[in-house]
Amino acid sequence: MNSGINSIKAAALVLCTWLATAASAFAAGPAGHWDVGLFGNIFGAREYQVWVPAGYDATQPLPVLLVLHGCVTGPNLMGEASGFNDVADTEGFLVVYPRQNVTANPARCWNWQLPINQARGSGEASILAGIVDQVKGSYSVDPRRVYVTGISAGGAMTSIMLACYSDVFAAGAIHSGGMYKGATTVSGSAYALLAGSIYSPDSNGRLAWQCSGSPTPRPIPVLVFHGTADSTVNPVNGQQAVRQFLQTNDLADDGLDNDSVKYVPTSTYNGQVPGGRAYRVDTYTYGGRTLAQHYVVQGMGHAWSGSQTGLPFTDPNGPDATLITWVFLKDQLR
Structure with missing residues (x-):
């Protein structure tokens, strides 16, 4: 049975477990709640919110x-649109949501296209890494299981964090975003959004490897x-990221x-959401381990797939990106 089918079945199992155990998880300890924090360094400061899951035990x-x-x-x-907090209550993980400042970007976009933010220990990447370090010092955290995801500008920023902080993040998920250094100027970012990056994914793959914080x-x-x-x-950005x-x-x-x-899928799965959208899953494995998985959702626009909230930039007719993301990430260890 191919990895795509396994992922879909695993997501379904998580959902069933969630529905069956949500009441007992809630009763086992304190309710999930928001905490707020602030981290700053020489490159600036950002607020963030932490969803502390139901039943949190500092031991x-x-x-x-x-x-x-x-x-x-x-x-x-973002928490409401994705529904990650509900999954965290059942599965038991902390969710950290940084907030971009309007002073840094009037539209609150992460500035993924600026070179200062595309390097380890620099710019917004260093602030986000500092937030993770601060959370590690404030809560009981398994350092082997730290993950990152984001959508749109947050998805492009996710590529930067994965590239430059492989010693921090075990794995990540890029939703409607792009590859590492897909653009290095504001005008270049506009072109990349419209038609895809002008840069070679192979060349940028080497740049990402060089940015990694790990000695090996x-x-x-x-x-x-x-x-x-x-x-x-443009969907070509997703292809380039893979x-x-x-x-x-x-x-x-x-x-x-x-x-x-190799850039050749080891398996391909074609799925269909009942009453919703068709999708394709290309899975790339190496040495028995899934290194990349690419979900392409037919007819979906710029949206978080599977969200039932009705919020902007969500699509209720696609596969459940939240559960699929967590199933993909949860067993990855750094």
């Missing part, structure tokens, strides 16, 4: 999921979600650009 280290919102939104809307950069499993009708971020991280992983497995990790 039990939990995974952490860093969630990066898109433009014109923030932690509360490790493979980074990545999930990519994109709709075929996305008019805000190829870029496969190239990064090709270098990371043995330090050589030798096509040990």
